């Protein structure tokens with residue numbers, strides 16, 4: 208595996224300080240060395256630098272929209288470059304609004320994508336349905352062709368064009384979905400495995416059916432967008448929007464081992480690690496170590512040795 212890493216120390220898709228430190232914490236836990244240790248060729252492209260945007264007043268309910276738009280424009284360019292260099296891209300967040308740029312940049316390189324969204328949340332509020340105005344709860348709404356008419360013109364978002372079809376999205380881990388999001392999911396018929404399905408089917412069947420869905424027509428490169436809050440807070444407490452009843456460590460690893468085996472993984476987001484949301488050092492370590500192990504399993508680490 209050839210892996211290109213980009214750090215996106217960005218927090219303005221939400222209101223909690225600290226999530227911008229996720230990338231460097233994951234590096235400090237040895238991600239690059241461990242990937243090399245399992246035979247990967249790794250290039251670390253460093254961290255993006257996000258200039259402050261003054262007077263970034265809310266637009267409607269949207270908070271710091273200009274900063275989010277600009278950050279994602281930068282990220283999209285960086286991901287496109289990493290893909291053009293022939294790597295599988297690993298984007299280290301930062302909050303989940305960064306998926307706007309990560310998926311846009313990936314789509315600019317590989318065009319049609321399958322998106323596997325592993326998250327407690329659907330992150331599909333539109334600027335008009337969002338209950339908080341936090342753009343980390345909205346990224347998919349900007350990316351999906353079928354929702355384009357629902358997205359108003361927003362300063363610093365003019366570079367952005369929808370690039371994913373609803374049928375090419377699969378969710379795993381949902382358990383905290385807003386009513387308006389649920390309506391959108393049903394209306395668009397988006398494939399989802401909530402925690403109810405994980406419990407009913409078991410993770411092996413969930414992955415089997417996820418792959419059946421993604422490969423039902425033509426096989427496309429996979430973009431895995433992994434929000435660390437998909438895992439149970441007992442495993443990954445240091446995150447901004449924890450929700451009880453999440454994936455076990457083993458289920459998370461099973462997902463990434465299985466996606467690795469498809470041979471189609473083309474880009475990974477690992478987002479929402481927030482050290483300031485951990486009550487103890489151990490909580491931060493548990494969260495960061497889970498993020499590292501999930502990424503290692505994306506690139507060939509298997510539990511049998």
Ligand SMILES: CN[C@](CCCC[B-](O)(O)O)(CCN1CCCCC1)C(=O)O
Pocket residue numbers: 302303304326327328329330332337338339340341343344345383384385434436448479
């Ligand atoms: C579920 N939607 C939320 C959370 C988004 C989490 C983003 B992620 O990237 O971490 O997944 C929360 C909305 N609720 C907040 C508490 C009161 C009810 C609404 C939102 O702000 O849109």
Ligand SMILES: [Mn+2]
Pocket residue numbers: 326327328434436437448
């Ligand atoms: Mn989430």
Ligand SMILES: [Mn+2]
Pocket residue numbers: none
């Ligand atoms: Mn437009």
Ligand SMILES: [Mn+2]
Pocket residue numbers: 303326328330343434
């Ligand atoms: Mn998310």
